Amino acid sequence: MAKAIQRYDNLAAARNFRPGKTEKSTMDIPEIFGQNTLTLDKLEERLPKSAWKDLQRTIDEGQTLNIDVADAVALAMKDWATEKGATHYTHWFQPLTGSTAEKHDSFITPNQGGGAMAVFSGKDLIQGEPDASSFPSGGLRPTFEARGYTAWDPTSPAFIVENQKGTYLCIPTAFASWKGEALDHKTPLLRSNDALNKASKEALKLFGVESKRVGSTVGCEQEYFLIDQEFVYRRPDILTSGRTLVGAKPPRGQELDDHYFGSIPERVLSFMLDAEKELYKLGVPVKTRHNEVAPSQYELAPIFELANVAADHQQLTMMILKKIAKKYGLECLMHEKPFDGLNGSGKHLNWSLSTAEGDNLLEPGESPHENMKFLFFFTAVLLGVYRHQDLLRISVAHAGNDHRLGANEAPPAIISSFIGEQLADIVEQLINGGAKSSKQGGLLGLGTPVLPDLPKHAGDRNRTSPFAFTGNKFEFRALGSNQSPSFPIVVLNTVIAEAIEDMTEDLKKAKKGDSIEKALASVLRARLNECKPVIFNGDGYSDDWQKEAKKRGLLNLKTTPDAIPYLTKKENVKLFKKYKVLNEKEVHSRKEIWTDQYITTRTIEVDTIESIAKTMIYPATVRYIGELAKAVEKADALGLDNSGSKTMLTKVNNELNKLGAALDTLADVQAKMKYKDSSEHAVKVESEVLPVMKDIRDSIDFLERYVADDYWPLPVYREMLFIK
Known part of the structure; x- marks a missing residue:
């Protein structure tokens, strides 16, 4: 007799994919790099000299762009785009959803003769008007008020997006309400750039x-998983939540340490080459690719760029990875924790501070103790991080990242900074009377004359530090893989601008009647003493560090509901307002938006796991129990020893009862939940709902190990992670 349910064919994922043509193709990177980007060099070639000089002043000095220059730029942009086959343009912006948005408009305008012509004016370029009613606003405007504006960002180049059927022009823009309040990530990022530029230029004059111009430069390492689409379509949890809400630990995961930096599978490498080609054409300077720690996990990393361009490119990178994966029958998963029991994915934000003339202000040089500029800006970064630990923690707080932080695979939720042995020694010298030497790295011998001696750094790396100095930059390692890097950059730019400004005032006062060297030594001693508690070079995963951090007065905000309320503290509102990065309403709006996003994300997950349990797991287990019960009944009739079958039947039946009880508890918790505002709602979801979700998952994962494989309705970890 045929079973009522037939398990899917788990080989379909491997069998159904057919690669395209296999002719070898070469990639001339210098030839294709930026070919779909309207770089400044290309724009200069197409503009009159006077218009180009005006545009340069807008980009370099922030001067207002007049409409005549805008018209000239618009014409050049339209001609370039239509030569590339573009028929439409869009103001490409980054609302507070965390992803990007676009509304396409045609270049085509009918003329009086019954034909049509391609038209694009300076007004079209500078300002767009998408409907803002359905984007998160956090109370910045009533729902019935729909007007929103997009404003061209001339500091980030326009680009072409290609499709098999055609192309369209994307113009990076800011997005604001009718009242001018920021509804996006880009606006505060550009404002924070201005604040950092002003403070840094003033400080440099003292040297x-x-x-x-001075600005932050950024490079974001992007981790992600690739699995076959066959599995995704059969997993409701991945479809709705981006992660597996159930799934038992497989016999083999990452225990053998054989995936990390291993040989890249052919299908995956083909995907990577194709994705990199598209990114090169868009001017994204991707540099590194490799296998990550978990099976089916990979990483891509670019070279440093100006912060706002890097943020745009990071959004493009996520878009291209997802798009190209589908061409290969794969799904690119960027959730921070798509598989329980395996390493999750992060997005390490490498941050530095550079002048327009190319001077990296965080480059220590051969003798960091003698590099006054470096010591000044290095200390300012530590000071900003120490004073505003809460903001850095908030900048990476969301539901997906709560699975990673502090879970021995990512930094702890305590914000601290690793600075290495050499700089720790210099800091101690400065605090105790002045730095006179720097520990040197020397050469690392490898024990055989065949291999060369390698230059050795003066300090090791520390993978447990949320904010580590790594040679000539800081690496903010706490970002989640699926988030926009923009707000973390906003926070870093703002808090460091404040620290630079305060230290500049200190130095001006101390310098009166004294040499710059002595004045700086005095300032550094005082400020390093202040921020010393944030410096930690040890094991961030250890229990001892949790206790030590508490003694130092460092915050330990373990979850998103713990962290987000700190955003609207009086000091934080004052900080953002002082540097004109966010006004008070904009700060409060973000608190509401991010709290609601946390609640909504968890609600989707709860509803999904409940549906999986009731409509997939429960029926499959009942059918299996029926089969076991028939076997026991027949064995009894024949007088056979059926103790094994009875034991199995009892175990499965008992666990199914536990699952039913957990589902009842979930319904009860949700029905009785009461709260006065969204912050309290988020706390109750985290403290009351998530534990019940875990109970439901534990029961389902137990049943996965006992229910017959041909009854189990979901692809399991061993299939998703290893079948390619």
């Missing part, structure tokens, strides 16, 4: 340095 006799004049700079046209």
